[in-house]
Amino acid sequence: MTAYRCVPLSTADAMRYRQMSADDFGYPIQRLRSDETYPCRHCLQEASGKRGMLLLSHQLYEPPSVYGHPTAIFLCAEDCPRFDVADVVPPIVAHRHVSFRAFDSRGMMLYAANELAESGGHDTALRRIFGNPEVAFINAHTAKAGCMLCHIERG
Numbered sequence: 001m002t003a004y005r006c007v008p009l010s011t012a013d014a015m016r017y018r019q020m021s022a023d024d025f026g027y028p029i030q031r032l033r034s035d036e037t038y039p040c041r042h043c044l045q046e047a048s049g050k051r052g053m054l055l056l057s058h059q060l061y062e063p064p065s066v067y068g069h070p071t072a073i074f075l076c077a078e079d080c081p082r083f084d085v086a087d088v089v090p091p092i093v094a095h096r097h098v099s100f101r102a103f104d105s106r107g108m109m110l111y112a113a114n115e116l117a118e119s120g121g122h123d124t125a126l127r128r129i130f131g132n133p134e135v136a137f138i139n140a141h142t143a144k145a146g147c148m149l150c151h152i153e154r155g
C-alpha cells in the first residue's frame with residue numbers, strides 16, 4: 001500500500017509558466033543559464049542550468065486557507081518529465097534540510113505535527129506525520145529560505 005506521494009507542479013502550470021514573461025503576481029520571470037543545478041518543481045530533480053532555468057513566484061493550490069502564500073520556485077525552462085513515483089522522496093527534498101508543514105482537510109496547519117528533516121530522515125518523518133489521522137496533506141519547504149519544494153498527499 002502506498003503511504004505517500006510527492007506531487008509536483010502540474011504540467012499545465014509548468015507549460016503555462018514557460019510561455020509567460022511575468023508570473024501570476026506580475027513579477028518578471030527570471031531566466032537563468034549557468035553551470036549550477038537548481039531544484040525544479042516539476043521533475044523534482046536537481047536540474048542543470050545549462051539548459052535554462054526559470055525563477056518565478058508560485059502559489060500552491062493547497063492549503064486553500066490563511067496559510068496559503070506564494071513562494072519563489074525554480075522550473076526547467078524546457079520540457080521535463082513530471083515526477084510521478086509513490087513512496088519516494090524526490091532528490092530536491094532528499095538533498096535538503098526541509099520543513100514539513102502538516103495540514104488538516106480544511107487547510108489549517110497542525111502545528112504539533114510539523115517536522116524538520118535532513119540527512120536521510122525524510123521518509124521516516126513523512127510516515128510519522130501521516131501516522132496522525134488528522135493530517136490530510138503536507139507541504140515541503142526549505143528549512144532556511146522557506147521556499148516550497150512540493151506538496152505531499154497520502155497514498
Ligand SMILES: [Zn+2]
Pocket residue numbers: 040041042043044045047075076080081
Ligand atoms: Zn524539471
